[in-house]
Amino acid sequence: MTKLIFAVLLMLSSLNALAEYKAENRWKSVSGVKVGAKFFSIWESRGVVQYNDFQLLPVIAVFMFEDRFEFLTSSVSYRDFIYEDKVRFRTRLQAISDNPIFPKHESIKDIYPDREDSWEWVNRLEFFVPGYNEDYISEIDFGIHKDLKAHNGIYAELIGKLKLFTFQNTLIKTSMVEPNLYVTLGYGDKHHNEYYYGAVDSDGLNNLSYGLWFHFNDLADRNNPVITLKHFEVLGDKNKNGVLARDRNEGWAATFTYTHDLLK
Structure with a gap:
């Protein structure tokens, strides 16, 4: 919890450095080019600690x-609304890796498994x-992840968010903040659960997380939180006791993202 408290203080003290986000075309078809960093209090994926220290990516x-x-x-x-501003479809290709970026202490890295890097196709x-507007109250997302390289397994994820309230942020001009309660629930087939947890002959619900998701409506899309605080855990005895998850299958985590738009 000490790391978590430190992360929260760091995030709150750095909010005045955030750049404003507004979706509009600034240079032909390009509407934004951002650079920055994302802070993780701990490196975690689907309920499992991958690197027991902070990361700056x-x-x-x-x-x-x-x-x-x-x-x-x-x-x-690529994403677009398919029904008014109420339903949006997203398709994504994303990299999967255990490898820490910075810092990269060999004394920590060597005690954790190094799985084969992979790619997932997510719909x-x-x-x-x-709707996606000023009257927004909640959001429900359902996604299917298909591994394309390491194990060819399937992962399904359900995400629910509920807005608590809205307030004007005094540190960033014109920025409205929406704290959300959120929960994620994951399901994996046997191939996925063996790859992530080292579980043998296990399929079903595999991880749960819940916490706070802070959306800044002038800084980012609702899919990209500026701040998150959560508790995470692996579900199922076979998954919890898998060789890749045993003794590191739950904890607390915080993230904070800073970016600056080069086109502004």
Whole structure:
């Protein structure tokens, strides 16, 4: 919890450095080019600690075609609304890796498994209630992840968010903040669960996380939180006791993202 408290203080003290985000074309079809960094209090993926220390990852983001196309450091995606501003479809290709970036202490890295790097193809439906607008109350997302290299397994994820309230941020001009309660629930087939947890003959629900998701409406899309605080855990005895998850299958984590738009 000490690391978590430190991370929260760091995030709150750095908010005045955030750049404003507004979706509009500044240079032909390119609507934004951002650079920055993302802070992780701990490196975790689907309920499993991958590196038991903080991480600072570079962020390079390019937005095109009225923000429908996104390049975000390790993923490429296309998204668009398919029913008014209530239902949005997203398709994404994303990299999967255990390797820490910075810092990279060998004394920590060597005690954790080093799985084969891979790629996932993700297709997701995002439902906004009553819509993606100033009256937004909640969001429900359902996604299917297909591994393309390491194990060819399937992972499904359900995400729910509920806005608590909205307030004007005094540190960033014109920025409105929406704290959300959120929960994620994951399901994996046998191939996926063996790859992530070292579980043998296990399929079904595999991880749960819940916490706070802070959306800044002038800084980012609702898919990209500026701040998250969460508790995570692996579900299922076979998954918890798998050779890749045993003794590191739950904990607390915080993230904070800083970016600056080069086109502004």
